[in-house]
Amino acid sequence: MTPLTVLAVEKHSQQVTDWSGRIGWIVGLLLFVVLVYWLMREGWKWRGTLQSDLPALPAAPERPGEPQLTLKGRYHGSTTAGQWLDRIVAHGLGVRSLAQLTLTEQGLQVERTGAASFYVPAAALRGARLDKGIAGKVLTEGGLLVITWAHGDKLIDSGFRSEHAAEHDAWVQAVNTLTHDEEGAA
Numbered sequence: 001m002t003p004l005t006v007l008a009v010e011k012h013s014q015q016v017t018d019w020s021g022r023i024g025w026i027v028g029l030l031l032f033v034v035l036v037y038w039l040m041r042e043g044w045k046w047r048g049t050l051q052s053d054l055p056a057l058p059a060a061p062e063r064p065g066e067p068q069l070t071l072k073g074r075y076h077g078s079t080t081a082g083q084w085l086d087r088i089v090a091h092g093l094g095v096r097s098l099a100q101l102t103l104t105e106q107g108l109q110v111e112r113t114g115a116a117s118f119y120v121p122a123a124a125l126r127g128a129r130l131d132k133g134i135a136g137k138v139l140t141e142g143g144l145l146v147i148t149w150a151h152g153d154k155l156i157d158s159g160f161r162s163e164h165a166a167e168h169d170a171w172v173q174a175v176n177t178l179t180h181d182e183e184g185a186a
Contacts, residue, residue, distance in 0.1 A: 059119060071100070075099035075158070077095075078094070078156050079159075080154065081156055091118070092118075098112065098113040099112045105122060108120040120147075124150045125179045126150055133159075134157065147171075
């Protein structure tokens with residue numbers, strides 16, 4: 001037999017997998033993911049600490065008045081007005097959630113599922129507009145209803161998206177009319 005045929009006839013076993021090496025890499029990767037998650041959580045808590053000067057949110061009145069408009073959709077968060085990447089996390093304003101908005105002559109009630117609800121008195125409302133994004137959420141042009149309001153000495157933009165985007169225009173008009181009426185009364 002020639003050496004070539006001997007090599008072809010010999011049986012070779014599959015190379016043995018080094019399980020200890022693979023397990024080490026998997027554990028290392030999992031530890032890295034946990035570290036990144038922990039750092040993100042600590043950053044969120046630190047941002048809340050930096051924003052602790054923001055006063056508590058006002059409570060809704062017992063009789064909020066007759067609803068002018070209601071909207072079911074999603075609350076995407078709040079930012080410092082004009083700075084769409086500066087998310088506000090104090091008092092739960094940074095938590096995304098399903099929401100139902102109710103606009104009355106006295107103000108705006110935001111009832112959220114899985115997060116604290118909040119109320120914006122009509123005197124604090126500054127206006128509304130359609131925009132394309134707010135911290136962590138970017139949509140098509142005009143896909144986001146942004147309501148600007150004052151709280152303490154800070155102007156805040158809060159972003160909402162209705163289940164039916166066609167409702168956004170009516171909300172912009174109603175909030176801007178209400179804020180104009182408030183300015184005229186002052």
